[in-house]
Amino acid sequence: MTDVAFEVAGMLARSGSPSPGPEARTLVAHVLGVEVRDLIRVEGVSAAQRDAIDELVSLRASGVPVQHLTGVAHFRYETLSVGPGVFIPRPETEVMTGWAVDALAARPVDRRRVVELCAGSGAVTAAIIHEIGGVEAHAVEVSPDALPYLERNLAGTGAAVVHADMADALRHLDGTVDLVVVNPPYIPEAHRAVLPTDVTDHDPEGALFSGPDGLDAIRVVGVVAARLLRPGGLVATEHDESHPDEVVRILRGNGFTDVATHPDLTGRPRFATGVAAAGSGRITT
Numbered sequence: 001m002t003d004v005a006f007e008v009a010g011m012l013a014r015s016g017s018p019s020p021g022p023e024a025r026t027l028v029a030h031v032l033g034v035e036v037r038d039l040i041r042v043e044g045v046s047a048a049q050r051d052a053i054d055e056l057v058s059l060r061a062s063g064v065p066v067q068h069l070t071g072v073a074h075f076r077y078e079t080l081s082v083g084p085g086v087f088i089p090r091p092e093t094e095v096m097t098g099w100a101v102d103a104l105a106a107r108p109v110d111r112r113r114v115v116e117l118c119a120g121s122g123a124v125t126a127a128i129i130h131e132i133g134g135v136e137a138h139a140v141e142v143s144p145d146a147l148p149y150l151e152r153n154l155a156g157t158g159a160a161v162v163h164a165d166m167a168d169a170l171r172h173l174d175g176t177v178d179l180v181v182v183n184p185p186y187i188p189e190a191h192r193a194v195l196p197t198d199v200t201d202h203d204p205e206g207a208l209f210s211g212p213d214g215l216d217a218i219r220v221v222g223v224v225a226a227r228l229l230r231p232g233g234l235v236a237t238e239h240d241e242s243h244p245d246e247v248v249r250i251l252r253g254n255g256f257t258d259v260a261t262h263p264d265l266t267g268r269p270r271f272a273t274g275v276a277a278a279g280s281g282r283i284t285t
């Protein structure tokens with residue numbers, strides 16, 4: 001079996017895959033209906049399976065993400081349902097989620113009311129719920145195309161799924177939330193032309209871009225987080241690596257204290273955090 005996986009890895013490498021070995025094993029295992037670790041025990045593929053493998057390789061070569069071919073994305077300890085219409089969760093968001101998990105775990109169990117804005121697949125909310133106990137979670141998403149994935153991924157977790165624009169969401173929770181966490185759209189328009197086509201062609205437009213400078217959604221996040229959080233509550237928002245100073249200014253302008261930026265796995269500034277002060281909620285964009 002390893003021969004087939006290696007042959008597929010070669011095909012993917014020649015088509016420009018950035019990660020041909022893992023992608024080949026994932027696609028072959030998906031077609032055969034086995035775990036990657038069990039590929040070594042598979043003794044051959046049928047003609048139909050070979051056709052199916054070749055079809056997936058061809059789609060991958062045309063730029064379709066592996067996660068859309070298998071319908072599955074991995075994020076921290078979660079296995080999530082994904083596909084066209086929903087953003088594929090990324091590794092940098094795993095880092096911000098780890099910050100959120102650690103910050104909440106350090107708080108009393110009666111101080112774990114969480115709102116995720118721009119929830120997409122629900123990856124962040126699912127991870128927080130499963131990694132620490134006692135969380136009351138609300139996941140807000142505006143896209144009707146993303147909603148079925150969000151509902152599927154959070155089914156059975158106890159999280160409330162809210163189909164709404166974050167600007168108006170959850171007003172009944174104003175001043176009572178302990179953590180607002182968000183990976184909003186934030187790519188500046190000027191970056192559109194240099195993004196890989198597997199991003200622009202397959203991630204939803206509304207998950208990527210947010211106004212000319214990319215900061216429109218984060219300006220809303222600053223206002224909404226200040227509205228939702230209780231004094232001492234925490235906000236964490238991912239941002240473009242070119243935006244740390246602007247995001248710090250937005251959070252401070254909305255009354256947050258102890259504002260800091262944090263690096264992703266490559267050391268680039270990719271998320272900002274702050275603490276809601278008593279009387280926060282002053283609206284400054």
Ligand SMILES: C[S@@+](CC[C@H](N)C(=O)[O-])C[C@H]1O[C@@H](n2cnc3c(N)ncnc32)[C@H](O)[C@@H]1O
Nearest residue numbers: 087089118119120141142143165166183185207
């Ligand atoms: C970059 S994706 C992040 C998805 C998910 N949190 C993750 O990290 O995988 C941004 C998400 O925000 C949603 N979104 C954009 N504007 C929104 C708004 N005003 N209110 C609620 N959700 C919004 C998009 O539909 C998209 O699902």
